[in-house]
Amino acid sequence: MASTVYKGDLSEVTFGKECGLALKHGGFGGAFQFASNATGTQITFSGATEGFFDGSSNLRYPVGMLVGSQLRVNGAGNFTDDDNATKGHVYTIVANSGATLTVSPPMKAVSTTSTTGDELLIDTIGTPTIDTGMTFNANAASSDESVLTDQFIGLAATVALPETKVEVRRSHVVGVGRDIVIQEPQRFSNEGGSLETMMNSARWLYYSLGREVIDVPSALMSDPSGHTKVDISAGDTFIEYSAGTLTNLDAGDYVIVEDGTAVNYPTDIAEPSGTKWGDGATGIALQHAERNEIRQVLYIDTTLRRIHVEEPFYFNHLESAYTLRRLKYMSGSGNGSPNFDTGASDFGNITNRQDRLIFQGATLPSFSIESSIRTHNTGSFNASGEGSSAPGSVNDSKQLTRVWKGCKVKDFSLAADADAEVKMTVNFDALYCYTDTGRLEDANKGDRYTAHRMFENTGNSALNRKKAGIAPNTEKPFFFYNGQISAFGINIAQVTNFALSGNNNSEAIYTIRGNSQAEGRNSAGDSLEQIPFGGSRNANLMIEKAMEYELSMTVIASDPLIFHEFRTNRTHDHTEPITLTLTKAGKGANREEIIIIIDDYIIESAPLPIPEDKGVIKTELAIKPKHVRVISRDAFLHM
DSSP states (O other): OOOSOOOOEEEEEEEEBBOEEEEEETTTTTTOOOOOOOTOOOOOOOOOOOOOOTTTOOBBSOOTTTOOOOEEEEEEESSSBBBHHHHHEEEEEEEEETEEEESSSSSSSSSOOOOOOEEEEESSOOBBOBOOBBBBBBGGGGGGBBBSOEEEEEEEEEOOOEEEEEEEEEOOOOOSSSSSEEEEEEEEEEEEEEEEEEOOOOOOHHHEEEEEEOOOOOOOOOOOEEEOOOOOOOOOOEEEEEEEESOOOOOTEEEEEEEEEEEEOOOOOOOOOOSTTSSSSSOOSSOOOEOOOEEEEEEEEETEEEEESSOOSSSBBOOTEEEEEEOOOOOOSSGGOOOOOOOOTTTOEETOOOEEEEEESSSOOOOEEEEEEOSSOOOSSTOOOOOOOOSSSSSSOOOEEEEEEEEEEEEEEEEEEETBEEEEEEEEEEEEEEEEEEEGGSSOOSSSSSOOIIIISSSHHHHHHHHHTOOOTTOOOOBBBGGEEEEETTTOOOOEEEEEEOOOOOOEEEEOOOOOOOOOOOOTTBBOOOSGGTTTBBBBEEEOOEEEEEEEEEEEOOOOOHHHHTTTTHHHHHHOEEEEEEEOOOOOSSSOOEEEEEEEEEEOOOOOOOTTTSSOOOOEEEEEEEEEEEEEESSSSSO
């Protein structure tokens, strides 16, 4: 008999990147248009038949998923009055469904059709990366909606999802007794998200710090060719080319922007120089890096000559400085695909191992978290064909699917004990919580959104597990006893505990935004809004502020060196970094490895207490670092 309650073993949690959209007149297979209605708030697409749109010009986003995302206009054609660059207008999407977006406040252009030079830009934060394989239908039971929240969150021991809370305004009124007279809901918050993982990769360090550059691997596919390059600007969600016919690149491939231009990571070095990280070297002591970035290709628009990717670029790239390279995931090691070797002679070796440098950036990448719960083990009831029992039937799984958008890491902590796996805890907040309401519709009820289930419909093959970030045999955690620590210019053998934490001090900010939309309801009066009130009661900005690191180490004292380092109270610069090197077990030479590098630090305290049990004397070092960076050698193409 099917269970009738929600249980933890019938729950799924996945996550994915966020990436804005650039929708330009004339793109995606046709001269599609966007035009406002009489009130100046509705944008309708037509003539677009591929890529981000289906054959009926429906934008491939779940109904209501874009609510809260901000929209700007490049109005060089008919939308000059709405142009962001010259007029400063910013609009908020308060509804989306099929071929229609609704924005607030009203646009200046009324009943105007776009022309050459007009473009819509949907901002990245709060916008989950589009899934070009999803299907929209007016009927919930015939839809197959999704976004690319298809990534493995890690070896999570505990997961706390952001709690949606409502601030209630309560008022007494003179002359109407002592009870509360007016009580109204005010703003919504989505706070308290937390992941505690047994760390099997550096992925969450990327979301905690914010920047990633790679060392271009030697095993690659044929380079993209036949195109004329143009500059890439930081924040772009596409690579544009001005002429030619692009060859040797397809949707689903990974494109590398190989750019030898130096990029400085946070350091106290006045003028970084010498070999750049990624320029034939990936060592600890290098002073700056190449700005090589890697992205997955979502769609290639051959009309406008744009290669759309799944995450914005974080650096500028001059066309004269970069070259496009490519590779892709395969079930084996072909086409440059990373692959975990399982042979007895080289077990643990990663063929085509990837090298990346992660460091603190001016901004953090935002991400989306998806969670679905059900009463028994069956999938979504919709066009995906997973579930077999309709809503309301005796075997209905009562699936509840939610997506938290606009998430950013508030703080993180990494702890390594001598006798345990390395653990990483990440705390985060979200801006919005999308809820699939297809089961509330009056007719053709179903799950509009197809929930990602890691081993049923997402990572259900060796190749798909690689794509989802859980390549076979890479799910084992790092252990401290396979680690090594150096500090003050020496290797330290008697460390029993290592704990690093960082606080981004991220803050959700509420702003005043218009919203004139009537709430959609079914015949029973239940709200059909995926994000209530058009997102107007939610925060719409998530801002990272001052970054602060803390480090502690427990060391068994064996000589006076550490105390002398403390009492002289000198600053240790980049020439004497603290490094924690973690390597997974195995026989192969190119195994998974993480190196955490901490420099420009001061020892805050180094007590030497005499233990009551007459045992070894341990010192609990408290250290104040200024900078942290990470070298990861792994089986990911992109974090």
